[in-house]
Amino acid sequence: MTNSIKIAFRNTLRNKRRTLLSVLAIAIGGVASLLLGAFVSSIYYGIQTGISKDSGHLHIHKNGFFKYGIAKVGQYDMANYLDIIQEIKNSDTKDEISVVTPTLSIAGIVSNSYRGTSQTFMGIGLVADDQKKMQEWDGFGLNLKIQDIPFDVINDKKGLMGKGLAINLGMCEELGLDGCLKSEKNSTQEVDPEISSFAIDISSLDKSVVDIMVAPAQGAPNISSLAIAKVWQSRQKTVDDRFIAMPLEVAQSLFYGSDYKKVNTVTVQLKDVQKTGQIKQNLQKLFEIKGWNLEIITLSEFAPQFKKVLSMFGFIFIFVSLIIAVIVLFTVSNTMTMSVMERYKEIGTLRSMGLRRWGVKKYFIIEGAIIGVFGATLGVTIAYIIATTINNSGLTWSPPSGSDEQLLILQLTQNPMLIITVWVLLVTASVISSFLPAKKASNMPIIDALRYN
Numbered sequence: 001m002t003n004s005i006k007i008a009f010r011n012t013l014r015n016k017r018r019t020l021l022s023v024l025a026i027a028i029g030g031v032a033s034l035l036l037g038a039f040v041s042s043i044y045y046g047i048q049t050g051i052s053k054d055s056g057h058l059h060i061h062k063n064g065f066f067k068y069g070i071a072k073v074g075q076y077d078m079a080n081y082l083d084i085i086q087e088i089k090n091s092d093t094k095d096e097i098s099v100v101t102p103t104l105s106i107a108g109i110v111s112n113s114y115r116g117t118s119q120t121f122m123g124i125g126l127v128a129d130d131q132k133k134m135q136e137w138d139g140f141g142l143n144l145k146i147q148d149i150p151f152d153v154i155n156d157k158k159g160l161m162g163k164g165l166a167i168n169l170g171m172c173e174e175l176g177l178d179g180c181l182k183s184e185k186n187s188t189q190e191v192d193p194e195i196s197s198f199a200i201d202i203s204s205l206d207k208s209v210v211d212i213m214v215a216p217a218q219g220a221p222n223i224s225s226l227a228i229a230k231v232w233q234s235r236q237k238t239v240d241d242r243f244i245a246m247p248l249e250v251a252q253s254l255f256y257g258s259d260y261k262k263v264n265t266v267t268v269q270l271k272d273v274q275k276t277g278q279i280k281q282n283l284q285k286l287f288e289i290k291g292w293n294l295e296i297i298t299l300s301e302f303a304p305q306f307k308k309v310l311s312m313f314g315f316i317f318i319f320v321s322l323i324i325a326v327i328v329l330f331t332v333s334n335t336m337t338m339s340v341m342e343r344y345k346e347i348g349t350l351r352s353m354g355l356r357r358w359g360v361k362k363y364f365i366i367e368g369a370i371i372g373v374f375g376a377t378l379g380v381t382i383a384y385i386i387a388t389t390i391n392n393s394g395l396t397w398s399p400p401s402g403s404d405e406q407l408l409i410l411q412l413t414q415n416p417m418l419i420i421t422v423w424v425l426l427v428t429a430s431v432i433s434s435f436l437p438a439k440k441a442s443n444m445p446i447i448d449a450l451r452y453n
Contacts, residue, residue: 029324030379101130125251162243364438372430
């Protein structure tokens, strides 16, 4: 076998220019596949990091909330959420968990009395310290500059508002924003003397305080005031125009009053996202033992756009890789066909000396494999150099994950399976493309080969 490899290697050097072109074609295809795959990996890990920071990896609800909770407000909320959190923190999986925190989603109308404006909103009650810790998650070691939400301003009676919502409420002056339409303050016309005692002195109102009205599951709407400490701009306009974050206690008082304290979600953030399935099973067993009727929703379920984006880029990668494989097939096949045509007499001589058909076929297949190995290895080397150069160049881009502009990092060396897969694909394509010319050479009649001019 060693002699066959030596002979095949020497044969590849007979026409150095043609062999070099074939190797370069394979290398270029490898570079394209590897860089595209590294970029897709960067998008995959970047989006997953952004979602993990904001929403964790597991959502625990009362069974049925995920499907019917929006329509049946309040019917799937959990009163024993503190016990659930404590049991999770004391479970066997506690060392694999980074954060366990409760949240309460609410909706209603927010208004600013000073400006006389109002707007519907979607809000969330949360524990600010837990959310700040979640923002530190970097399970893939990417060190990405995700657009962190400034949860540190949320405390006591202070909250956070989307920039679009603040502009719609006309609160630009008090919150230091640009973009509000110029409008007059509440009317200063004279008030009827009979109701003057009920009138509010507009000048005494705090400009940054909003009034929030929420309709609970039962009973009359509840109203509370909330000081807006800061605004935050989401890259999704539909979120930016409706978003309010507030302390969990404020959201609970709005939705339940002072008698009941419930939440609709317990968020779990893991240290290692790869262990999501295992930890989900462990928690399900724990809840069954406790007799709690709870459901656990994973990241891919509560953030379905993650799967869609991944599928789209995965399809693009596979499609481009297949095109490259076809190009490699035709390139190497053409090279091997020309090699066969130039060596008819040599093939006839070897066959007349007793070399079997498989022996002839073997030489050409090994030649194809050698070209594939050199081309694939050169492609991996060039891709590594390009990826390292880009990663150290300081180039930035804006990923489709609601993130700020960040460094462009190609995940090549961090993804060894990508390198192995592309390398094997290129070598396999090169070997396969050698079969037809090799078969043609081995089936050639000895007399015809010897007398070929």
